[in-house]
Amino acid sequence: MSTPQQDQSAGAPQGPDPVATLDVDHTDAAYRSWLKEAVRKVQADANRSADTHLLRFPLPEEWGIDLYLKDESTHITGSLKHRLARSLFLYGLCNGWIRPGRPVIEASSGSTAVSEAYFAKLIGVPFIAVMPRTTSPEKIRLIEFHGGRCHFVDDSRTMYEESAALAVDTGGHYMDQFTYAERATDWRGNNNIAESIYRQLELERYPEPTWIVATAGTGGTSATIARYVHYMQHDTRICVADPENSCFFEGWTTGDPDVTCDCGSRIEGIGRPRMEPSFVPGAIDRMMKVPDAASVAAVRALEGAIGRKAGGSTGTGLWSALKIVAEMVAEGRTGSVVTLLCDPGDRYLDKYYSDQWLAHQGLDIAPYTRAIETLLATGVWPSAD
Template sequence: MTIALHTPASPNSPDTGLERDVNRYDTAYRTWLREAVRTVQADGNRSADTHLLTVPLPAEWDIDLYLKDESTHPTGSLKHRLARSLFLYALCNGWVRPGRPVIEASSGSTAVSEAYFAKLIGVPFIAVMARATARSKVELIEFHGGTCHLVDNPCEVYGVSARLAAETGGHYMDQFTYAERATDWRGNSNIADSIFRQLAQERHPEPSWVVAAAGTGGTSATLARYVHYTQRATGICVADPENSAFFDGWLHQSPAATTHTGSRIEGIGRQRVEPSFIPGAVDRMMRVPDAASVATVHVLQRLLGRKCGASTGTNVWAAFKLVSEMRAAGERGSVVTLLCDPGERYLDKYYSSPWLAGQGIDVAPYQQRIEHFLLTGELS
């Protein structure tokens, strides 16, 4: 780095001290930056688009339900897209520097993906997470070279992350603030554009609804903005789990809404309304009981032959409800939602009878309601 201060052109020129020229161009850093950006972009070029799966429903309903399978990303979740966008945003803003750590507050999946990208560009990574985070996620972060800093209270992750960044000279990525702005929602590579391109040859190419749960709020913001920007009639529904502030914040138009207990559905639901949640862009919200979310993934295992994380269950329960309403109204069409991550990450939680019993979660009544819906179209 060089700093050059302008000097008068000749001894006769006035030296007022007002004219200055500070040059901070660092050749080594800019070379590193170009390579880092190229490396992150190359990851996107190597990744084929994720699949749009169909959930089997009776043909006579003339309603199609799709799952955008985000579990096929290299790091196994929807958060891979977010992490790539956050790294590109931070790199191009000059926030990530060689040798300095990236720190993130996370419930797990974003940290897994960010650890992957940090390793790609050769910077240290520290994930600040609640101690209750699934052990499999901790192992994945460590597999990608990251370090986990666990806290007892989920609300502490923000302050601890900022403190660690200040102490280490690193960068606090802050997904909960930057998720909605890091993704180019008008571009041709975001999740919304992908969904509509994949639906183009389907019998109902413009869905009646797209459902997405909120963790940062960034995905729902991208979907909603894209739908409005491309002038579509598709509704955007956000499904919210128990113990999350998003629903009350949206219902009462209160960005200060909070809850006293953290979400049991990893990856979604927050104790505060995060800055990346854009309530004005959303058409509808549903609060989904945790037992309904877990019951849904158990039914999906039978329907799809695979395990999904409980956030997918939250999404699909809301989608089932929308399909039921369409069926009751005699409407045809399609509904799209997201398969966020694989259930194998949660074998000791949502697929564990002792854990469910310890949490007081009884899935049987909701499983019965889903089975009734699949036969009749009624989700009572």
């Protein structure tokens, strides 16, 4: 598979023509003017945006434990991926990879593509999302609403090669979130998600969380949070929750970066059939493998607890966070735990909130629902789970 740099060079302008230096100078000046304006627009979007909320999940007061969800669904494009898309566009622009009039191509199961379509429209370049045919209709609608075009594949494992080929064919730029997510974001601060969490916790009774739980699609969010924690010398531990049909857990436990699996994740936005380059296993402290039925049970429990629907990836993280809370209760420890509300549930009404879809997938959420109810009622996690 070609790299973004190779994709860009396939359609990039060649070096200056000594016979036409005046035209080249004029074109270069026009490009630099376009680049400055594009970067200004992306940065202005961030400047207009308020921070996302930190919501409390209700737990019994006597436990002495606070559970929070960082609500990333309130970004203008509705998900955690808005931060990533902004960083990737700034990275691509400042590296000279994104050029006026040339398309940006991305391999995505949906939410990243929605956010990137927004930024592509903001700076006036075409956008093509390469995605599985099973992507939720609502995400497809949102990508097209923001001016993007959807290119479907039947096998999610072919998204990478298809995206790279489209970049070559069109002279565009393959953004490649799975490679560049961890390096495009400034993990030392600059209003990244980790810095935001700690700032919002400053006046809470446990301002330094005991655990932060993230989920992995690219691995960029967990890398950003973990690096920030180490850089700032916090004692917080980082857990990554991984769904079924994903390789991050197996790769982390075995130390094998080449591990793969044969089918795609049912939890949109997270879980990958290979260990992605942006996943940084050495930066995190713990991983949990979460059954898909448990992820669905958790998002439904979240709606019952705070009245908010969320996507399946939120449920994967929340399930792991609740297990950590149970461990803290059992050990008599106090403190805070933070996980992420990644995107809104209205994108998945025909999936995670549909009993018909659950039956078709063979998913029984009842045992996992009972486990959550038992924990919240007694403080004890059922031993079978």
